[in-house]
Amino acid sequence: MSGIVKRFGGVRALRGVDLEVRRGEVLALLGENGAGKSTLMNVLAGVIEPDAGTIRIGGEERRFSSPSDAQAAGVAMIHQELDLVPGASVTDNVFLGDEQRRFGLLDRRAMERETKALLDDIGITISPSRQVQSMRVGEQQMVAIAKALRLDARILVMDEPTSALSETEVTKLFDIVPGLRRRGVAVVFISHRMDEIAQVADRGAVMRDGENVGTFDVASTLPGEVIRMMIGKPLDQVFPDRPPPGDDVRLRLRDLRLDAGPGASRSEPSGIDLEVRRGEIVGLAGLLGAGRSELLEAVYGLGGGRLRGTIQLDGEPVVIHSPRSAIRHGIGYVPEDRRAAGLVMKSSVAANILLSVFHELARFGWRSKRAERSKVSETVTDLRIKTQSPETLVGTLSGGNQQKVVFGRNLLREPRVLLLDEPTRGVDVGAKSEIYRLLATLTAEGVSVLLASSELPELLGTCDRIAVLREGRVVTQMPAAEATEERLLAAAGMEHTSRPENASDDENVGTRPVESR
CATH class of the missing domain: 3.40.50.300 (P-loop containing nucleotide triphosphate hydrolases)
Incomplete structure (x- = not known):
């Protein structure tokens, strides 16, 4: 990807980004929420069309106007916010848009067999006929991974694939990576967890404020140095x-x-x-x-x-x-799935913050716009919520800022x-x-x-x-x-196997190089 530029209104989300991923390589893509990582990958996946710049796959220049164009070119993406159909089965989601047919009819038996084989490869036990909406977020994430792996992609983008997974599921996911390498798949792995990057990545690229501020070799770079690249300060x-x-x-x-x-x-x-x-x-x-x-x-x-x-x-x-x-x-509550259970995504930042206190701020049954503006302004300032204005749709904010909005609404009730x-x-x-x-x-x-x-x-x-x-x-x-992690995992009924013995206990700050695989 060369010189990728993308603007949303007056906001320049990508400022001429260059990114290179090699065949059979796992490239970790890091940066704070809002740095432009997901936007850049959505350009690669055909979800967003860039304002400028070029994409070359295998040396051939490509332009994508839709996700199906990108998939046809061998690009698959596992999104952070899952793009599954809740009311459909696991099989229906895995084959969505590419259903198998026999004599003009859906071949459900064949699709369920292939779905089960994909799930077995990942090491997860889920019935292919189970409805997605009945699953916890971690199980849904594994279904999304199986769906992406079925595409047999040349380039696989994993956007925070482990964020809702247990330690066991993370281990199973990482067991898939060597096979992807052998097949020559180029993997872009977006994560905030330094221990995960140490286990799976060869190189890292850091984005800040819509720019690629540098790349690094995972095996020889201190986590503290990576963090300084990400936030611009220690x-x-x-x-x-x-x-x-x-x-x-x-x-x-x-x-x-x-x-x-x-x-x-x-x-x-x-x-x-x-x-x-x-x-x-x-x-x-x-x-x-x-x-x-x-x-x-x-x-x-x-x-x-x-x-x-x-x-x-x-x-x-x-x-x-x-x-x-x-x-x-x-009692206040911040749910696991902020998009489905914590926020009204098509409403503004202000409306989401005030959701549970509208009636308390009213005077004689009438809304007090002055009191509402004061509370919203105070919350945005105190929690340092990055938004163009209180009227910005909350769905356009980064994950971290969406989470702050959920916190803010709860804190208004003291x-x-x-x-x-x-x-x-x-x-x-x-x-x-x-x-x-x-x-x-x-x-x-x-x-x-x-x-x-x-x-x-x-x-x-x-x-x-x-x-x-x-x-x-x-x-x-x-x-x-x-x-200790070992004591907690033993009590939970699992041995501590998902991290190298010499990995730092602190995923964010370390004094030693990021260990290689």
């Missing part, structure tokens, strides 16, 4: 210091469970006993399907009338059978408890650091946090205590200061 401290939590219990769960019902699974809460003190961050660890998300959803009232057991806030029992009652009691489900999924290192600083500020003010994350360094760096879940139950708890 990142002194990823996890800020926090004062110790208070002694008084803010949130107490006793025998929390959901009654069996249609669609119930083993991952739903089943006799959860857990406490979170004032100003404390308690992490929830566990493999995919362990019940982390389900526990947060239950506390937020998404279990409805099926919820049993006791929830106490500041020593007082409360009844929470809906999100409305959770909000009324001072919650006592924050439930966070994968709060930094798909968020760059700079935005992660800002979220960690925000959590330090909130807990210093007495807010209590229950944080579910599949990133073990995040749990170890941000939490005071960590509870490990398995099949809807807490199997152990330990102070974060005494925890």
Whole structure:
């Protein structure tokens, strides 16, 4: 790709970007959210037409006016925000637009056989006939990967492919990479996780403010140097210091469970006993399907009338059978899938921030535009949300800024408890650091946090205590200061196999070179 330029209105998203990927190479593409990585790859995948620049594949100049043009040229892309049809089956999604037919009729048996073989190659057990909307985000990600691999691409773009995967699934995904190399596939791997880059990438390219600011050899480059390239300055401290939590219990769960019902699974809460003190961050660890998300959803009232057991806030029992009652009691929630469950993508930044407080800002039943503008301006400034204006559609923001909007809406209600489900999924290192600083500020003010994350360094760096879940139950708890990745994974029921023994525990800042494969 040479001299790629793309403007969106007055914003110049790509400023003459050059990028080269070699046959059989894995190139890591890094940069903060909004740096232009996804825009550049969407140009390559035919989703966006550039204003200037050229694309050459195998030395031949190509122009793409649609994704099908790019696919015909051998380009496949696994998008960060999954492009699956929720109401269709796994097989239907894998073959979408390229269905197999026999005697003019859909050959479902052949398609399901091939889908199962693709899933087996990845090492994931999912029924080809299962509907995508019934799956967790991590399972949907594996379906998207299978769909891309079926295209037998010459160039495969993976945009944050591991952001919603468990450690086991990440290992299975990385086991595919050597085979892609042998077939001569050029892989572009977008990730914010330095340990992942160390395992799979040969070279790295760093983007900042719509430009390619340099390339580096993975095996001989310090992670700190890469981060300086990404943000233009050293990142002194990823996890800020926090004062110790208070002694008084803010949130107490006793025998929390959901009654069996249609669609119930083993991952739903089943006799959860857990406490979170004032100003404390308690992490929830566990493999995919362990019940982390389900526990947060239950506390937020998404279990409805099926919820049993006791929830106490500041020593007082409360009844929470809906999100409305959770909000009324001072509980905020940042869901795992911000696009589907956290934001109204076709509404403005301002509308999303104000979503739960419109009525509180009204005077005598009439909206107060002045009060609304004041709250939005304060939130955008405090959380450093990068947006052209409060009226910008939230769907056009980068992942990190979308996440800040979700946080901002919750913070307007001054919650006592924050439930966070994968709060930094798909968020760059700079935005992660800002979220960690925000959590330090909130807990210093007495807010209590229950944080579910599949990133073990995040749990170890941000939490005071960590509870490990398995099949809807807490199997152990330990102070974060005494925890290690190995201990957490062993408690979750898995050996620690996904990272090299000599990889740095801190995915963002290191003192040694990024280890080669």
